[in-house]
Each structure stands twice: as C-alpha cells, then as structure tokens.
Amino acid sequence: MCGTPSLSNMRLLLTSVLCTCFILSSPSALCAHAVVSLKDGNQITGELSFIDTKGNVKILSPVSNAELEIIHSSVLDITFSNKVTTSKHTSELVHLNNGDLLPCSLLSLDRTSVSLNTWYAEDFKIPTSTVSNIEFHSKPDSIIYSGPNADDIWDANTNWSIEPKALSCMGKGEISRRIDIPQNFIFKSTITWKSTRPSFKIHFCGDSNKSENMVDSYSLDFTTNAIQVIRSSKSQPRAQIGTISLRLRELSSNSIDVELHVDRRTQTLSVKLNGEQYGIFNDTSFRVPTGEFINFQSKIPQSTDSLTITDISVSQWRGSNLSSGDKVEELDLDQDTLFDTEGLRFTGEIQQLSRENKSLNFSVKYANKPMLVPISRIKSLYLSGSAEENVQNESVHYSISLHGGGTLSVESITLSSDYVSAKHPILGKITLTRSSLNKITSTSNTDE
Amino acid sequence: MSNFIFLSLITLAALAPALVAEPSNKISRVSFANGDKVSGSLVNLDVKLLGFKSTLFPKSVFFNRSAILDLELGQAQPSIEIDSTQADHMAEIQLKGRYSQEDQRDTLRGQLSQVADDHVILSTWYAGELKIQRNLIHSIKIKSNKTDLYSGPNSLEEWNQRFSSNSWKFQNNALISGNSRGGISKDIGLVNQSVLKFKLQWKDTIGLTLNLFADSPKYDKLANYYQLSMQSNYLQMKKVIKDERPPQLNRMSNTGYIHATKSAEYAIYMNKQKGIFHIFINGKKVHTFTDQAATPNLLGSSIYLRNDNGKMMHMSNIRVEKWNGAIPTPEDEKSLKQLKGDDQRILLANGDAVVGKIGQISNGMLDIKTEHADLKLPLIGVRDLKLPSTEESQPKMERNDIKAHFKTGGWIILNVTSIDKGFIHGRHQAIGNHSFRVDAFEQIEFNIYNGNYNKIRKEQAW
Numbered sequence: 001m002c003g004t005p006s007l008s009n010m011r012l013l014l015t016s017v018l019c020t021c022f023i024l025s026s027p028s029a030l031c032a033h034a035v036v037s038l039k040d041g042n043q044i045t046g047e048l049s050f051i052d053t054k055g056n057v058k059i060l061s062p063v064s065n066a067e068l069e070i071i072h073s074s075v076l077d078i079t080f081s082n083k084v085t086t087s088k089h090t091s092e093l094v095h096l097n098n099g100d101l102l103p104c105s106l107l108s109l110d111r112t113s114v115s116l117n118t119w120y121a122e123d124f125k126i127p128t129s130t131v132s133n134i135e136f137h138s139k140p141d142s143i144i145y146s147g148p149n150a151d152d153i154w155d156a157n158t159n160w161s162i163e164p165k166a167l168s169c170m171g172k173g174e175i176s177r178r179i180d181i182p183q184n185f186i187f188k189s190t191i192t193w194k195s196t197r198p199s200f201k202i203h204f205c206g207d208s209n210k211s212e213n214m215v216d217s218y219s220l221d222f223t224t225n226a227i228q229v230i231r232s233s234k235s236q237p238r239a240q241i242g243t244i245s246l247r248l249r250e251l252s253s254n255s256i257d258v259e260l261h262v263d264r265r266t267q268t269l270s271v272k273l274n275g276e277q278y279g280i281f282n283d284t285s286f287r288v289p290t291g292e293f294i295n296f297q298s299k300i301p302q303s304t305d306s307l308t309i310t311d312i313s314v315s316q317w318r319g320s321n322l323s324s325g326d327k328v329e330e331l332d333l334d335q336d337t338l339f340d341t342e343g344l345r346f347t348g349e350i351q352q353l354s355r356e357n358k359s360l361n362f363s364v365k366y367a368n369k370p371m372l373v374p375i376s377r378i379k380s381l382y383l384s385g386s387a388e389e390n391v392q393n394e395s396v397h398y399s400i401s402l403h404g405g406g407t408l409s410v411e412s413i414t415l416s417s418d419y420v421s422a423k424h425p426i427l428g429k430i431t432l433t434r435s436s437l438n439k440i441t442s443t444s445n446t447d448e
Numbered sequence: 449m450s451n452f453i454f455l456s457l458i459t460l461a462a463l464a465p466a467l468v469a470e471p472s473n474k475i476s477r478v479s480f481a482n483g484d485k486v487s488g489s490l491v492n493l494d495v496k497l498l499g500f501k502s503t504l505f506p507k508s509v510f511f512n513r514s515a516i517l518d519l520e521l522g523q524a525q526p527s528i529e530i531d532s533t534q535a536d537h538m539a540e541i542q543l544k545g546r547y548s549q550e551d552q553r554d555t556l557r558g559q560l561s562q563v564a565d566d567h568v569i570l571s572t573w574y575a576g577e578l579k580i581q582r583n584l585i586h587s588i589k590i591k592s593n594k595t596d597l598y599s600g601p602n603s604l605e606e607w608n609q610r611f612s613s614n615s616w617k618f619q620n621n622a623l624i625s626g627n628s629r630g631g632i633s634k635d636i637g638l639v640n641q642s643v644l645k646f647k648l649q650w651k652d653t654i655g656l657t658l659n660l661f662a663d664s665p666k667y668d669k670l671a672n673y674y675q676l677s678m679q680s681n682y683l684q685m686k687k688v689i690k691d692e693r694p695p696q697l698n699r700m701s702n703t704g705y706i707h708a709t710k711s712a713e714y715a716i717y718m719n720k721q722k723g724i725f726h727i728f729i730n731g732k733k734v735h736t737f738t739d740q741a742a743t744p745n746l747l748g749s750s751i752y753l754r755n756d757n758g759k760m761m762h763m764s765n766i767r768v769e770k771w772n773g774a775i776p777t778p779e780d781e782k783s784l785k786q787l788k789g790d791d792q793r794i795l796l797a798n799g800d801a802v803v804g805k806i807g808q809i810s811n812g813m814l815d816i817k818t819e820h821a822d823l824k825l826p827l828i829g830v831r832d833l834k835l836p837s838t839e840e841s842q843p844k845m846e847r848n849d850i851k852a853h854f855k856t857g858g859w860i861i862l863n864v865t866s867i868d869k870g871f872i873h874g875r876h877q878a879i880g881n882h883s884f885r886v887d888a889f890e891q892i893e894f895n896i897y898n899g900n901y902n903k904i905r906k907e908q909a910w
Contacts (some may be wrong), residue, residue: 038504042477043484056506063480065497065513074504196652250627 014426017318033081034059038074039445048078051415055397055442065272078439080403091117093135093405096426098396103406106134109353120402120436126351133382136375137341145179145314148237153177155209157280159298166310171303176209176295183264184317187294191222192255195305198248199223200298202263207291216289218262218269222248229269229281233289242281246273261317264288337382338362338373350381396425400432401439413440456509477520478511481901484829486511490886493867495848516894517901521886536812540589541580543878544842546861553586554843554878555599555858560590560827563792563806563835574854574888582835583703584843584878591769592797592828598636598768599856607632607753610667621857621890622764624751624910631657631754635665636768638749640720642682642770647764649711649910653680655759659752661720672746674739676725683727685737689746700727702737715777720744726775762910765857774798788884791832792816796825806833843877850874850895852884863895 023157034048045067046061054071089392090103094116104116107123114134115125137401148154148167152365156162159173167175187204199222206217213231248256249275260270267283294314298307331337331347338346338360351361351370361370400408400422408430410422420432449724477487478500488502495511498519538561558572568585570578601604604618615630616623624634638644638661648656650839655678660855662673671690674697676683685697741799751768755761777799794802794816804823807815814830816823846863852872853859862884864874871883872892895901 038486040487042486042502042504044486045482045484062482063511065510065512068509069506070504071506197704425862 006296007243023378035079035081036070037076037079039076042074044068044070048080049417051413051440053412055413065362072442073445074389075442076445077439079439080437091137092116095132095134095143097130097132098409098425099407100409100424100426101405101407103402103404106353107355109134109350111350120406121430121432124427124430126426128383129385133380135380136278136378143313143315144182144185145312147312148309159303166308167312168306168308169296169298169300170306171300172298174211174311176203176206176293178209178292179207179294179314181205181292181294181314182316185262186315186317187260187262187313188258188315189290189312190255190257192308192310193248193300193306194254195300195302196249196305197224197301197305198254198307199300200296200307202258203293203295204260205264205289205291206293206295207289209293210293211295211297214291214295216287216291217293218283218289219294220260220271222256222259224249227271227273227278229271229284230290231285233285233287236285236427237287242271242279242285244271244273244278246278263317331382334384336362338386339379339381340373340377341379343379350383397442397444398422399441399443400412400437401441402436403438409443475522478486479517479520480511480515481517481895481898481904482515490867491519493864495865513894517904519892521889521891523581537590537592539570539827540591541568542586542589543580543584546843547845549714554860554876555854556580556860557856557858560588560809562809563588563833574885575882578879578882581878583834588833588835590827590830590833592788595770595828596767596771597642598634598717598766600766601763604632607634608665608667615758616753619910620853621855622762622910623752623766624763625656625755625759625761627758627760629756629758631667631752631756633659633662633665633667633670633750635748635750636719638720638751638768639770640744641718641771641773642720643715643717643769644751644766645713645715645769646766647711647713648678649762649764651710651760653759654678654761655680655755655757655761656761657752657754657756658716659754660716660718660725661747661748662750662752663746663748665750665752670752672743672748673750673752674725674747676727676737678714683735683737685725687723687739687743689743694743695739695741697737697739698735718898719771719772719773720747728776730775733777772797794825794830795830795832795834797831845897846877848874849896851896852865852889853893854888854892855890856888 036044036048036059040046044059044061044063046059048057049059049061049067054074057070057072057075057078059068059070072216092104092106094102094104094114096102102116102118104118105117107117110128112128113125114128114131115123117123125402148162148165150164152162154160154162154167154175154177156175157173159171160167160169160175169175181204191200199212201219201221203211203214203217203219206214208214215234217232219230219232221230225247227244227246228240229244231239233239241248257274261270263269264378267285267288269281269283271278271281296309300307335347336350338348340346346362346364348362348364351363353360353375358375360373360375362373363370384428395411396409398410398413400410400413402408408424410424413420413422415434418434420434420437422430422432424430475487476490477485478498479485486502486504488499488500488504491499491501491508491719493499493513494527496513497805498513498516499508499510501508504581524745537559538557541556543554556570556572556578558570558578561571561577562569564582566582568580568582568588569602572578575681601618601621601623604616607616609616609632610630614626616625616632644660648654658676659673659844660676662670664670672688673684674687676685687694687697712729713731717726717728718724721742721744723742725737726733727735727737753763755763774797790805792806794804794806796802802816802818802823804816804818805818808816809827812827815826816825842859848863848865850860850864851859851861862872862874862875862876864872866873867886870886872886872889873883875881887901
C-alpha cells in the first residue's frame with residue numbers, strides 16, 4: 001500500500017509542497033527585512049513597520065497572520081538585512097567623545113567647530129571639543145577579485161571541482177589562479193571541511209601555479225596542531241615567520257574564516273581567523289615575494305573527505321602600514337596630535353582645515369609659522385581636551401550601527417515607513433535614511 | 449463531527465477519575481521554518497492557527513500553523529499524580545512502520561486491558577482507554593514495572609558531574625556529550641543481576657566508557673569498578689580495585705555494528721556475583737566478558753558515563769532493570785516463528801513460546817486458550833505478543849498530521865483538529881478520534897511531510 005500512494009495523498013503532497021514554497025518564499029519577497037532578536041533566545045523575522053516612542057516594535061512576519069507588536073523591554077537588537085545600495089564612500093571617520101563613529105567627509109575644521117557631510121543623514125556642525133579624533137582616508141578598499149564564479153578559470157587537478165560559488169576538493173589536491181595582486185592587499189576566504197583530520201595550505205604571491213615549482217611565496221599552513229605562517233624563498237625554502245596555536249578540530253564548527261592583510265612595502269602580514277586577530281608577523285627576508293598566484297592545497301588524507309573554499313576576495317589595501325600604529329598612550333592630552341601616513345607624529349594645535357586647498361594648517365611649538373599639511377598625507381588627528389569632555393550619557397538607550405561602518409548612540413528612536421528619527425546627545429535630533437540602518441541594539445536591555 | 453465530539457466526551461469521561469486538575473501550561477517554545485523562535489505558553493490550536501501567549505507581546509498572538517516547524521512543550525512534570533509504576537506491567541505497542549520504514553513506528557505505552565480479534569485496549573494516564581486497531585499493530589512488548597530500577601535520562605541534575613564539566617548536556621530526553629572530555633555518574637541502584645539498556649548515536653566515532661558496579665557515585669571516593677570501553681570497532685573490559693592489580697578480563701574486537709547508521713541499541717546483562725557481562729548490540733549478543741575472580745563484595749551499585757576522548761554522542765532511552773538471569777537468544781524469536789497455528793504467539797520472559805488465543809486480562813493475569821490447555825499467565829511473565837497477521841495495512845499521510853513526541857520516549861502521528869484546555873484533539877488512524885493530554889508530550893512537530901522542513905529538522909538534530 002505504501003508503495004502506491006493514493007491520488008488523494010498525491011494531491012495532499014502537492015498542496016503541501018505548494019504551500020511550503022509559498023511560505024519559504026514569502027520572507028524573501030519582503031523588502032525591508034529585519035531580524036528582531038529577543039530575550040531568552042527568541043527571534044522574529046519580517047518587515048519592520050514601526051518603532052514607537054516607547055520602543056515598542058511592530059513587525060509584519062510570515063509566521064503570523066497579523067502584525068505583531070513586540071514589547072520594547074523584550075527587544076535586544078534589530079538587524080536589517082536589506083542590501084544597501086546608496087552608501088557612499090566617505091573619506092574620513094570622526095570619533096566622538098562618547099565613542100560614536102561618524103563616517104563622513106569633513107567640510108571644515110577649526111578650533112571651535114567641525115562641519116561634516118554624511119550620506120546617511122543631514123550635514124552636521126558640532127563643537128570641536130566633542131570630537132576625540134579623526135581618521136583620514138578611511139575609504140573602503142577596492143576589490144580586485146571576488147569569487148569563485150562560474151566562468152572563472154582555475155588551474156586544478158582532478159580532485160578539485162568548481163561548483164557555483166565554491167571550490168571543492170575530495171582528498172588531496174591543489175588549485176590555483178593568477179590574480180593581479182596589488183602591493184598591499186587583503187585576502188579573505190572561508191574554508192570548510194568534512195574531515196576528522198583537516199589539513200590544508202594557502203599560498204600567496206607565488207611565482208608558480210604549482211606548489212612544487214613555487215620558489216617564492218607566502219603561505220598559511222593549516223596543520224592538525226597549529227597554523228604556520230611561512231615565507232618561502234630561494235635561500236630559505238620554508239622559513240617559519242609565525243605560528244598560531246589554533247587547532248582546527250577544536251573549533252566549534254568545521255569551518256574557518258581567514259583574513260590576511262599583507263603589506264609588501266614593510267614586509268608585514270596580519271592574520272585574522274574567525275574575526276579574531278592572531279598577530280602581526282614580520283618577513284625578515286631580503287626581498288618580498290612578487291608572484292601573482294594564489295594556490296589552495298588540500299592535504300586531507302582521506303579521498304572521501306572534502307575541503308571547500310568559498311567567499312574568496314582579494315582587495316587593494318589602502319590602510320597604513322601595519323607596524324606603525326598610532327601610539328595613543330603617549331599623547332599629550334593638552335595638545336592636538338597629527339600622525340602622517342609615514343607614521344611620523346606632530347604635536348601642536350589645529351588651526352584650520354581647508355577643502356579648497358586640500359590642506360590643514362597645523363601649528364607646531366618650535367616652528368615660526370603653521371605647517372601646511374596636505375590632507376592626503378594625514379593619517380589621523382587626535383584633538384586636545386578630549387578626555388575632560390568625555391561624554392557618557394546615561395540616557396542613551398540604543399546603539400545604531402550603519403551599513404558600511406559607523407555607530408551612533410541615541411537616547412530615543414522612532415521608525416516609520418519613510419524615516420528614522422533619533423535623539424543624539426551630541427548631534428541633537430537627527431533624521432537617518434532608513435536604508436542606512438544595519439543594526440539597532442537596545443543597550444538598556446542588553447546591559448541587564 | 450458529532451461522532452468526534454461524542455468520542456471526545458467518552459474519552460474525557462474515561463480520564464475524569466484520574467484528573468484532579470487541568471494539565472498545566474508551562475513555558476513552551478515555537479520554532480518556525482525561517483529560524484524564528486518565540487517562547488511562551490500555548491493557548492489553542494485550530495486547523496490554521498496556533499494561539500500563543502508570550503511576555504514578548506502585549507496580547508495573545510496567532511501564528512500560521514503552516515510556518516511552524518515544531519512546538520517544544522514545557523518540561524514540567526504532568527500536573528496530576530500519575531504513577532504508572534503502580535501498575536504491575538507496562539505494555540509498549542508499536543504500530544506498523546510508516547512509509548515502509550522499520551524505524552518509523554508510532555509507539556503507545558500503557559497497561560494492556562484487552563486483546564480481541566480486531567482490537568487491543570490499552571489503558572493510559574494520558575488518553576484514558578485507547579482502542580487500537582489490530583491490523584495496524586506491529587508488536588506488543590510487555591515488561592514488569594517491578595523490575596524497573598531506572599528509566600531516563602530525566603535531567604542532568606540527577607547525575608553527578610565531575611568538576612562541573614560541560615562535557616555532557618541534557619536535551620530532549622537525552623544525554624549528549626561534546627568535544628570536551630568528562631564524565632557523569634549516578635547511583636542507579638544496580639542489583640546483583642541487572643540489565644542496562646540504552647540507545648547510542650554518534651556523530652563521528654564511538655568513544656564511550658562505562659564504569660559499572662562502581663562502589664561510589666562520587667569521583668573522589670571511587671575505588672572499585674568494572675570499566676567497559678566502547679570504541680568504534682572493539683569493546684574492552686577491565687576491573688579496577690583500589691591498591692590491587694586484579695586479574696584482567698579479555699578484550700573483544702570487531703563488534704560488528706554498521707557504523708554508517710551512527711546509531712545502535714545496547715543492552716548489557718550483568719551479574720555481579722559471577723562477574724559476567726553479556727553485551728548485546730542491536731539485539732545480537734556480540735560478546736560475554738567473564739571475571740574469573742569476581743569480587744562482588746568490593747563493588748557497588750553506581751554507573752559512570754565517561755566521554756574520555758571528547759566524542760559527540762547521544763544517549764537516550766536509558767533503562768536499568770532487574771534481570772531474571774535468562775538472556776535473550778536468537779532461538780527465542782526463531783522458535784516463536786516456527787510455532788504452528790494461526791493464533792497469537794506469546795513469547796514468555798523465560799524464553800518459552802506458546803500459541804494460543806488471548807482471552808480476558810484481569811488483575812495482571814492473562815487467559816490463554818491453547819490447543820492443549822487453558823493457561824493463566826501473569827502479564828509480567830510475557831515478553832512479546834505476536835499477533836497473527838491480518839490484512840496488510842499501514843497508516844496513511846494526511847493533511848494536518850502532526851508528530852507528537854511523548855516525554856517518556858516514542859511518538860505518535862495525529863491528525864489534529866484542535867488543542868485546547870490542555871488536550872490535543874484529533875484522529876489517530878489506529879484509534880479513531882480521541883483526546884490526549886498535552887502534558888504527556890515534550891514536542892510536537894508540524895508540517896511533517898514537508899521536505900524542506902524535514903531537512904531543517906535534520907540539520908538541527910543534536
């Protein structure tokens with residue numbers, strides 16, 4: 001009987017499948033998609049329609065036949081999943097005294113006020129005393145390669161297969177391709193395995209598509225017990241420049257996000273794994289590898305086990321060199337401090353920034369007249385008196401995270417179909433474009 | 449419809465003596481196919497909507513039944529005093545496999561009241577008397593409640609944890625071990641002749657070590673015990689006696705289970721006095737360990753579950769029973785099959801098998817008319833009832849079917865029309881329209897024939 005389902009059963013199945021298709025497809029059909037994380041591990045997904053002045057949230061969810069109203073005290077955070085298309089690259093990042101980050105373009109800066117233009121809200125003019133520091137050239141890094149893609153050409157052996165958006169290898173094998181790698185670059189990828197003994201290697205800046213022929217390269221060697229940062233060169237075929245004590249089998253999932261910053265100018269590498277910084281490693285060899293090959297080498301012993309590479313990206317890295325970070329603990333808090341892109345530090349007093357002249361007038365104590373520093377040479381500015389003016393506003397209830405970076409701490413927030421209105425302790429009443437929101441966190445509920 | 453109401457009333461009337469209060473509605477949680485979750489309490493359910501009350505919302509809300517993956521019901525104990533152990537026996541009825549799958553069987557537990565030509569009546573605390581169609585019954589197993597020493601797991605708290613390690617957690621009536629090593633222990637009350645049964649599932653490979661007849665449930669006082677190491681392909685047993693080097697038991701290779709299934713049923717029949725351990729995997733004896741120099745006086749009644757190698761394992765349906773000394777043999781089943789006659793086949797606890805017609809069941813005694821004599825057997829002396837095959841039949845898939853998992857293990861599929869006032873109202877294909885207490889269940893799965901939903905369920909399984 002079971003082998004020959006009746007017509008009514010077939011109809012039931014068909015109806016059930018159609019219903020499911022509808023249910024599963026309906027959330028993605030909604031445009032202003034948001035995930036509301038609630039207390040005790042609860043969650044509601046849907047189209048956020050309203051946040052009232054008390055913080056109560058109204059959401060249209062496919063799980064319910066009516067709009068759901070969620071009590072404000074239950075809400076931990078709201079994550080918006082709409083892809084932002086209007087975000088603009090901003091050249092500066094202003095750090096406010098309360099810890100907020102404002103991506104912006106500086107319009108003007110002098111002793112009394114800072115004017116800034118933002119893509120997500122109106123222009124602001126705020127007292128200079130409310131600004132802690134300003135980072136310049138915070139432009140997003142341009143992407144050189146993003147893949148894998150269906151039409152990509154990879155040089156691989158038979159164990160590798162190029163699937164939609166993934167490279168996959170059964171057992172051992174290697175796959176490589178040439179990428180026009182810039183001098184300073186950021187490599188990102190996710191590696192997933194189905195194996196009890198995961199082991200693999202990623203070569204960068206290699207001078208050959210095959211690892212056995214590669215003489216000059218950097219590589220990350222993921223072994224069972226540790227991850228090694230390797231510099232291979234003619235004189236030293238396998239010089240270990242760093243070790244990361246991380247065991248793949250002790251990770252909570254069979255997957256790792258790799259992010260590597262390579263500064264070939266200063267021969268330094270920074271490794272981030274699963275979002276966590278694991279160190280900066282110096283290549284002390286005489287030359288820097290100049291090859292353009294990236295090579296993934298699976299060393300998984302069992303041919304039935306697999307290794308999968310997804311979300312590969314290589315981008316030009318405009319950031320400053322890794323080894324000369326701002327030494328902020330040595331700042332003279334009574335004076336302004338300027339760091340330039342070469343890592344040099346100047347202590348003095350900001351006079352005026354001029355967009356027209358693309359320069360900043362900066363007085364230094366022993367100079368006869370203010371220095372005229374080209375904006376393109378400024379890395380960061382630390383403003384005097386920021387410690388005294390530090391604002392810790394207890395009435396702040398929400399933290400807004402913006403698409404593309406930036407955070408705002410606000411006292412209240414209301415959201416309607418067209419706009420988001422919030423009260424900021426420094427900026428005052430602000431109106432944000434709805435599409436700029438990445439996440440709203442209720443600080444009063446999450447602090448409990 | 450009127451028929452249904454009538455039957456429901458009969459059911460409720462049957463339940464009435466047992467009911468001192470409406471089943472309480474504890475914190476439950478609805479999980480949706482899109483990943484959403486909401487905790488609160490169940491208000492009601494109809495064919496389209498689930499009414500739910502939660503502190504997250506200012507008023508009751510209604511969820512689309514078609515969006516629900518499952519409803520976890522509060523883990524509180526039933527609000528009425530139900531002591532099924534007061535009954536002399538527990539009958540477990542398994543129905544014919546759904547969709548031709550051997551492991552997809554509805555399971556109902558209760559006390560056997562009647563075995564008739566076309567139906568069996570099971571008396572239950574959660575649904576009163578259930579009249580079950582014979583042609584949908586696969587098997588009836590009976591065991592004595594008086595032999596029960598432990599049935600669980602019921603919580604993590606009932607086990608001692610070493611250094612409060614997080615190596616084991618309790619979830620959905622199962623103990624689950626993780627990547628970190630560690631053990632849990634309990635004085636489970638092992639007697640001289642005991643049988644320990646459990647279902648073991650594993651993610652990768654098996655790495656379970658059991659301390660049996662341990663003299664203390666406290667790690668710092670543990671001195672003497674048998675240690676059974678269960679690895680992927682072998683079993684190994686040794687005896688540990690403090691400050692002594694006792695003669696060792698042998699090691700056994702090739703346990704012979706099919707690892708691809710990542711699941712096996714274990715039964716360990718133990719005799720402390722004689723130092724004998726019969727190990728059964730999936731109903732087959734794989735080895736007998738014998739301690740030639742048994743030291744029963746030095747041992748105790750505790751067991752330890754040790755995850756020494758940080759393996760991910762899932763232990764459920766742990767039962768410890770007194771053992772009468774007779775070990776099941778394949779001949780039992782074989783002789784049962786070889787018996788001639790069309791009547792019911794009855795396998796007794798001691799391995800004997802008879803064919804006869806089951807008559808009245810009263811005061812724990814079973815009347816059996818055989819070709820040669822009329823017998824009166826205690827129900828607890830019966831292990832298995834094989835009913836003569838009737839017309840081939842199996843449950844069918846129907847819209848609104850839900851899968852309700854009992855707190856005590858097993859599940860049934862019901863065509864639910866509503867849930868209210870603590871009862872699930874619906875139709876079971878072997879029972880007809882009936883009402884079941886909600887608090888008998890720990891979880892209800894919705895949209896059970898939806899492939900996408902089942903895929904999510906599979907991904908979310910421990």
